[in-house]
Amino acid sequence: MRRRVADLIGTVIGANLPIRVVAYDGSKTGPDDAEVVLRIESPRALARLASAPGTLGLARAYVTGEIEVEGDIYAALDALADVTLNSIKPSEQLRVAAQMLPMWLRYRPAPPDLEARPRGRRHSxxxxxxxxxxxxxxxxxxxxxxxxxxxxxxxxxxxxxxxxxxxxxxxxxxxxxxxxxxxxxxxxxxxxxxxxxxxxxxxxxxxxxxxxxxxxxxxxxxxxxxxxxxxxxxxxxxxxxxxxxxxxxxxxxxxxxxxxxxxxxxxxxxxxxxxxxxxxxxxxxxxxxxxxxxxxxxxxxxxxxxxxxxxxxxxxxxxxxxxxxxxxxxxxxxxxxxxxxxxxxxxxxxxxxxxxxxxxxxxxxxxxxxxxxxxxxxxxxxxxxxxxxxxxxxxxxxxxxxxxxxxxxxx
Incomplete structure (x- = not known):
């Protein structure tokens, strides 16, 4: 059975963080009274996480508005600071990746135009x-x-x-x-x-x-x-x-x-x-x-x-x-x-x-x-x-x- 998006993201960030996750498919997880809400606005956000796990994928999704943060962004990052894919069991990593991969295959979103790609010899x-x-x-x-x-x-x-x-x-x-x-x-x-x-x-x-x-x-x-x-x-x-x-x-x-x-x-x-x-x-x-x-x-x-x-x-x-x-x-x-x-x-x-x-x-x-x-x-x-x-x-x-x-x- 396909997992709900909020539960999928909850697996990555952990169940005990003071963050509420609300996803585009109507799913929710996390404390109801959380001061910070992470909104997954589009399946493209999952595609970005599948193509670039970690900070780059999250940043791309945030910059494009595919992930929204309600509340103080510093508080959100502080709560998420110790969360890495390495903290998830390998078997769970495979399940998360398998769930996100179809989104990447479907959307294959290009990186935002704001990414820098300087040309020439480095530090010339x-x-x-x-x-x-x-x-x-x-x-x-x-x-x-x-x-x-x-x-x-x-x-x-x-x-x-x-x-x-x-x-x-x-x-x-x-x-x-x-x-x-x-x-x-x-x-x-x-x-x-x-x-x-x-x-x-x-x-x-x-x-x-x-x-x-x-x-x-x-x-x-x-x-x-x-x-x-x-x-x-x-x-x-x-x-x-x-x-x-x-x-x-x-x-x-x-x-x-x-x-x-x-x-x-x-x-x-x-x-x-x-x-x-x-x-x-x-x-x-x-x-x-x-x-x-x-x-x-x-x-x-x-x-x-x-x-x-x-x-x-x-x-x-x-x-x-x-x-x-x-x-x-x-x-x-x-x-x-x-x-x-x-x-x-x-x-x-x-x-x-x-x-x-x-x-x-x-x-x-x-x-x-x-x-x-x-x-x-x-x-x-x-x-x-x-x-x-x-x-x-x-x-x-x-x-x-x-x-x-x-x-x-x-x-």
Missing amino acids: KSRDSQAIAHHYDVSNTFYEYVLGPSMTYTCARYPTAGSTLEEAQAAKHELIAQKLALAPGMRLLDVGCGWGGMVMHAAAEHGVHALGVTLSRSQAEWAQAEIERRGLDRLAEVRHLDYRDVAESGFDAVSSIGLTEHIGREQLSSYFRFLCGRLRPEGRLLNHCITHPRTLRQRRVDPFIGRYVFPDGQLEPVGQLITEMNNAGFEIRHEENLREHYARTLAAWGANLEENWEAAVAEVGVARARVWRLYMAASRLGFERDNIQLHQMLGVKLGADGRSGFPLCGW
């Missing part, structure tokens, strides 16, 4: 440009809805539990400025500068001559216009440029905030060597990036993140990054983990998206808005559960006779 300049454009050249207006006035798309640093997102982003920029010992008249290179938040902070708050580069044309245009609006064009500049094409050298400091994740492990050594070559002796590098919490034999990016969010992105453990920095010529002076701060940052971005949901959908479409809603909630959970981390690593290019330029204590 051309392919990196495609990957960055996929995520960042979406809509500056959309990002304003999500990020807020700071337009800063990296982990904030919350001085207190009650700090606002804007206060926390300003605190992050100031923390980096302090670690780099920025002072009036110095020269800063900010690689992967986004919408120019660090560049403008360095110029406005510390009188630094700051150059930012980004592969996103939309970011560069927005940032340069904002620099001019604030009257900072005498000190600050943002260029649409690959960091590898920066010709200037002799910088006092380099900041890399959220770029290393896009570099690729095979390019890490040349990446850090290039940054070291842009610095004067006793110049400092602050590398701020998402990391893997442990060293694994096989490191795979979640397929949903790889297809929809950060194509070609790769995460490395902090130990490997420090080793690569050290081998490239940096002495490591300080390191810290801001994992919990990134969870708070993502919660704030998620709240901004929900508050501006209708406007965001009007700007980029419901499918893309769903991608951002899903990935921010999932990433928040990842940081909370220590599946991913955020590290700042401070290094210095030593001068003659091993001089670092650091004070005896502190930065």
